[in-house]
Amino acid sequence: MITYPIAKINIGLHVTEKRPDGFHNLETIFYPIQMQDALEVVEAGDFSFNMTGLTLEGDPMQNLVIRAYELLKADYDLPPVQIHLHKNIPCGAGLGGGSSDAASMLMLLNDLFKLKIKREKLMEYALQLGSDCPFFLHAKPVFATGRGEKMEDANVNLKEYFLILVKPPIHISTPEAYQNIVPQKPRLSLKGLIGFSVNKWKGNIRNQFEPYVFEKYPEVGQIKQKLYDAGASFALMSGSGSAVYGLFRSEKRGLESQFPEDYQIFRQRL
Numbered sequence: 001m002i003t004y005p006i007a008k009i010n011i012g013l014h015v016t017e018k019r020p021d022g023f024h025n026l027e028t029i030f031y032p033i034q035m036q037d038a039l040e041v042v043e044a045g046d047f048s049f050n051m052t053g054l055t056l057e058g059d060p061m062q063n064l065v066i067r068a069y070e071l072l073k074a075d076y077d078l079p080p081v082q083i084h085l086h087k088n089i090p091c092g093a094g095l096g097g098g099s100s101d102a103a104s105m106l107m108l109l110n111d112l113f114k115l116k117i118k119r120e121k122l123m124e125y126a127l128q129l130g131s132d133c134p135f136f137l138h139a140k141p142v143f144a145t146g147r148g149e150k151m152e153d154a155n156v157n158l159k160e161y162f163l164i165l166v167k168p169p170i171h172i173s174t175p176e177a178y179q180n181i182v183p184q185k186p187r188l189s190l191k192g193l194i195g196f197s198v199n200k201w202k203g204n205i206r207n208q209f210e211p212y213v214f215e216k217y218p219e220v221g222q223i224k225q226k227l228y229d230a231g232a233s234f235a236l237m238s239g240s241g242s243a244v245y246g247l248f249r250s251e252k253r254g255l256e257s258q259f260p261e262d263y264q265i266f267r268q269r270l
């Protein structure tokens with residue numbers, strides 16, 4: 001069975017408070033985008049894991065798709081499987097690729113082995129794998145609070161827009177980013193701001209990780225400026241970075257030449 005885990009961007013991100021469990025409460029809009037990995041799982045005599053595409057640092061056996069398999073295996077009688085993950089979504093980018101792979105793995109195993117796990121239970125498993133994970137179980141634009149698992153539909157209409165996303169070769173550690181910001185409640189709730197037209201978002205919809213990341217890596221802040229200089233109606237860093245996106249009213253062909261060759265550029269008609 002094969003599935004295609006997608007990525008997300010955050011439209012606005014406020015870290016509102018540190019919790020006793022060490023995590024932070026946040027307010028954000030998660031918005032799915034069509035950048036995709038590919039994940040294939042088949043039943044096999046022995047367990048194996050194979051990865052192609054972008055490389056990941058660290059122990060391959062700690063991959064979130066394996067952790068998702070092991071999490072379900074502790075509660076269900078799962079046979080050995082052969083897993084193939086093709087990575088296309090850059091990590092350390094604020095695009096949630098790892099969380100998306102993990103959520104896709106939970107859903108895929110549920111279908112493949114007819115485990116009949118209900119949505120609420122899947123959400124519990126997902127939250128054990130990552131704060132962004134529950135969103136990817138039913139990826140649609142949502143206003144999210146808590147660690148990111150409390151979600152309500154967000155009425156965001158970007159049909160008139162083109163997304164251009166720029167990822168520099170910089171890997172941001174999410175835990176490090178959280179350690180370096182001071183939680184603060186937003187002056188105006190994102191839930192209200194998102195209702196305004198996109199050209200009113202600039203300066204009002206913010207990502208609280210930007211000051212820390214832009215100071216440590218000025219080139220990330222320069223991407224945002226370049227997107228505005230190129231005519232973006234709105235530009236923001238996604239998650240804890242380092243990817244930055246712009247929303248444009250036209251396709252903006254040729255923007256690639258503005259950025260160094262080792263920057264990845266992704267385009268999508270929204």
Ligand SMILES: C[C@@](CO)(OP(=O)(O)O)[C@H](O)COP(=O)(O)OP(=O)(O)OC[C@H]1O[C@@H](n2ccc(N)nc2=O)[C@H](O)[C@@H]1O
Nearest residue numbers: 022023024094095096130131132147174175178239240241
């Ligand atoms: C910042 C965000 C915004 O969408 O996205 P990314 O930049 O990772 O895409 C998320 O909150 C990232 O969620 P996720 O990447 O799933 O993080 P997790 O694996 O759950 O946690 C990694 C570490 O980040 C910190 N963390 C994460 C989420 C949260 N609400 N509070 C936290 O304090 C904790 O130190 C935790 O140990």
Ligand SMILES: Nc1ncnc2c1ncn2[C@@H]1O[C@H](COP(=O)(O)OP(=O)(O)O)[C@@H](O)[C@H]1O
Nearest residue numbers: 063064091092093094095096097098099101174
């Ligand atoms: N399948 C996976 N894809 C990406 N990263 C993974 C995966 N499994 C484990 N990881 C680890 O999770 C970390 C965060 O990955 P990811 O969620 O893609 O990034 P981001 O914080 O940019 O949203 C990576 O640095 C990587 O070490």
